[in-house]
Amino acid sequence: MQYPEPIAKLIDSYMKLPGIGNKTAIRLAFYTIDMDEKDVANFSASLLAAKRDLHYCSICGNITETDPCTICADKARDRSQLIVVEQPKDVMSLEKMREYHGLYHVLHGVLSPIEGKGPEDINIKSLVQRLQKNDSIKEVIIATNATPEGEATAMYLSRLIKPAGIKVTRLASGLAVGSDIEYADEMTLFKAIEGRQEI
């Protein structure tokens, strides 16, 4: 006996999500059947709505309902600073901080020779064009992840942008707030010592 077709299809759909294998998909599918009817209807509708109503901002590449996105369109934001991130969710994380009021640029990936991803595969061309068009941008803050690929992408962008006379900075590496030195890995400690500041 196979699973009834409606549940087999639902299991297949759940399995298409990242990090969800066969066992989890089965668990989620059976859970769905016991869920409130309204919740399932909302879930179904929100999947379609997210796919239908969200697009990438033609200026910064962030996920948005409107084009340009609310950040690019906001005249009150500081147009002299621009943070470069890998993914739209990084924009959300930085915005949660509520301390940065400049612009963003989303690369949608990083340079990765292993995965065969070169500069033309991520959103770099539009960044360069943006910097050429807007002479208001004085500083580009590179906020790619602290991974080898993120670092390599940061170096690449720095060499690309600096010649245009724009200041290029990188997020600080070091101990996470609240973390113990005892449990920090050697690379993090090295970066923390390297980037030490006078107090």
Place this chain on the structure above:
Amino acid sequence: MQYPEPIAKLIDSYMKLPGIGNKTAIRLAFYTIDMDEKDVANFSASLLAAKRDLHYCSICGNITETDPCTICADKARDRSQLIVVEQPKDVMSLEKMREYHGLYHVLHGVLSPIEGKGPEDINIKSLVQRLQKNDSIKEVIIATNATPEGEATAMYLSRLIKPAGIKVTRLASGLAVGSDIEYADEMTLFKAIEGRQEI
């Protein structure tokens, strides 16, 4: 800045699933936006279909598209044996084995004094009625989980059913096939020794 509304709603929906917290929900939601349009449409439709087209069998309580379910309706199945399980997915697991050809009964839970679940909260009444109506059932195999609640439910059912002259058995406890004694916990080893069989 908040997440755009369509994505916020999708995050909320993902968070309603078991074992999916805020961070995972955000990751899944952003992943969904990058998914193939057809896959998202299928996902959305299969959620609705699973909720709409699946019901519980009025005889055994299993999940089914038809009522009675294909197992209850199958005249070729052995009507002298009945396996009692906690959840519909347990039926699927047992059916995958392809070695059992009897009937099932799904409790939809276990007795759990901690959660305030008594005999009237799970599918026991319909089991008793079923046994009273069908004198074809000669053996009830209790296949609740090997947890304290599952064991307690098995004991409860045994005391309830045995007086009617029906044989009541319980799945064997012991070492999982392919497992090492070195890594088995003490309770499993104890059960394995207790249930040892002559070879």
